[in-house]
Amino acid sequence: MVCLLLGLVAYVGATKSVVLTVDGESQEVQTFDGTVADVLAKADVSVRTADRVTPEPTAALEDGATIEVQRARAVDVMVDGNGTTVHTTGETVADLVSELRVSSRSAVSAPLDTSLAGLDGSISISTPKTVFVTVDGQTHERSTTAATVRDLLKESGVSLAAADRVSAPRSAALVNGMGLKVTRIAAGVEQTVTEPVPFTSSEVPNADLLEGEKKVTTAGVNGERSRVFSVTLVDGKEVSRSLLKDSVTKEPVAEAVAKGTKKRPEAKPATPAAGGGGEAPASGTWAALAQCESGGNWHINSGNGYYGGLQFSQSSWLGAGGGAYAPVASDATPEQQIAVAERLRANGGWGHWPSCSSKLGLR
Known part of the structure; x- marks a missing residue:
């Protein structure tokens, strides 16, 4: 016992x-x-x-x-696009984040005080990353917790047109140091270009004008052409264009020029002056004008740009048909110089010799 x-x-x-x-x-x-x-x-x-x-x-x-x-719970976790299953004894999402040792600035798909016991689905965590975004010609450095390229562009306020391109797929996960470039594509931009249409010129024989003489009877006027192009721009720079429409909006006016066919009178041979072998001086009004202009020297060439007894400029001499007689007025006879002077006077009066004609009372 x-x-x-x-x-x-x-x-x-x-x-x-x-x-x-x-x-x-x-x-x-x-x-x-x-x-x-x-x-x-x-x-x-x-x-x-x-x-x-x-x-x-x-x-x-x-x-x-x-x-x-x-007991540890199995939680499906996606960290920066990489999926894994984590077994944890933590009570809340905050415990899980702490256990994973990710940055406290990370973006988490569920509130940190959410109980893991009542969690519905997986947890997504995006850690802070530094990325470089080039858009509209400028590069920006951004620190972001966006998970994908699409999320980053939305966060940055970058709107994309249908034709715009991004250097990485919009669904791609962001990684630290990543560089992204947005290329703006503008296709089908219409541009209108206006161009002149040159006028044509034709000569018409005219029996009232002397041979070698020409006169514009109808002034030529350029027309206008409009071309419409479809232009493609990449970041504001043209890369291609195609013609959509080409039309003449203003027809040119053709120039008409009368060309003289009237035979010139033959110049009379000069009568030798007494006491010398030169030409006989002209008399009357033209002789008086020559005396005022050149001292009566019909062959003067002083190098001042004016030639002969009536002091023709080269352009006036040739424009009035003097080239038919001589290259410059000083090489022509007084009669030939007077014949050319008569043509000038017919078009512009005595104003071709303003000073001397006034002195002589011709105007």
């Missing part, structure tokens, strides 16, 4: 009472086991490496101890 009593006392003394809590559910366990691992095995509680057991499974067991098992 004594031995039985002693055995009972020893049994009672060896028994330990512990509280086992698994994922928040507790039970009291009576055990003779010496370690936490022994109790878990006896209670048929399996643990994985990611599970949290307090105290450590190898810890010695004491009477009245509390054993807590927190």
Whole structure:
């Protein structure tokens, strides 16, 4: 009887009472086991490496101890476009972010205080990245937590036309140091170009004008042509164009020129002057005008740009048909010079010799 009593006392003394809590559910366990691992095995509680057991499974067991098992949850996580499954004993999204050791400035798809137990679906995390965006001729450095190229462009306020191009797919994930270029494409831009249409010129024989003489009877006027092009611009610079429409909006007016066909009278030979072998001087009004203009020297060439007794400029001499007689007036006879002077006077009066004609009372 004594031995039985002693055995009972020893049994009672060896028994330990512990509280086992698994994922928040507790039970009291009576055990003779010496370690936490022994109790878990006896209670048929399996643990994985990611599970949290307090105290450590190898810890010695004491009477009245509390054993807590927190099983790790499997959470699908997408970090910067890379997917993985994380086993965590954290309670909230904030715990998970801390466990992953990503930047606290990262963009997370769920509020940080969201319970992992009630999480519906995966968690997306985008860490801060420095990217370089070139658009409209300027490059901007941006620090962003945008996940994709599309998100970055939206965040940056960059709107894209249908034809615009981006150097990376818009669905591509951003990476640190990434460079992006937006190329603006403007196709089908209409441009109108106005060009002159040169007038033509034709000569018409005229029996009232002397041979070598010409007179414009109808002034020529340029017309106008309108060309419409379809232009393609890349970042504001033209790369191609095609003609859409070509039309003459104003017809040119052809120039008509009367060309003289009337035979010139033959010049009379000059009568030698008395006492010399030169030409006889002209008389009358023209002789008086020549005396005023050149001192009566019909062959003077002083180098001042005016020639002969009536001091013709080269352009006036040739314009009035003097080239038919001589290259310059000073090489022509007085009669030939007077014949050319008569033509000038017929067109412009005595104003061709303004000073001397006034002195002589001719105007």
